[in-house]
Amino acid sequence: MERALAAAEAAPPARCFDERDRARLAAGTFSLERKDLIVGYAIERQHAPRNMLWWHIEGMTIHIVYTTFWSRQRREEAFERIATRMKTCHWGKAGGAGG
Numbered sequence: 001m002e003r004a005l006a007a008a009e010a011a012p013p014a015r016c017f018d019e020r021d022r023a024r025l026a027a028g029t030f031s032l033e034r035k036d037l038i039v040g041y042a043i044e045r046q047h048a049p050r051n052m053l054w055w056h057i058e059g060m061t062i063h064i065v066y067t068t069f070w071s072r073q074r075r076e077e078a079f080e081r082i083a084t085r086m087k088t089c090h091w092g093k094a095g096g097a098g099g
Contacts, residue, residue: 001043001066005078008042009085015041016089025083035079036067042082 008014015038017025024030040063044055066075 001070004043004046004062005039005081007046008039009081011042011046013042013082013086014045016087017083018089018091022088032072032075035083036063036075039075039078039082040066 021030040059043066044059044062066078070078
């Protein structure tokens with residue numbers, strides 16, 4: 001998992017936060033489950049799946065391993081490593097998504 005996380009950090013950010021997400025982060029109300037999903041997605045997108053079935057199996061495996069064997073503190077640290085690189089989305093505004 002550590003190598004996969006390092007690869008995710010080296011790649012361009014997989015997603016962006018919208019303004020509502022940024023407000024939840026600032027208020028401390030962004031759920032751990034959502035943080036786990038963001039980290040899992042960042043790890044999973046490092047290679048192309050063979051097909052949709054494998055994509056779902058791989059994503060489920062990453063999520064189970066990550067949430068089962070990593071402590072809450074390590075998961076929070078992993079989220080911070082990924083989240084600090086994520087931009088803010090500006091959907092529907094001048095500049096387009098992520099602009």
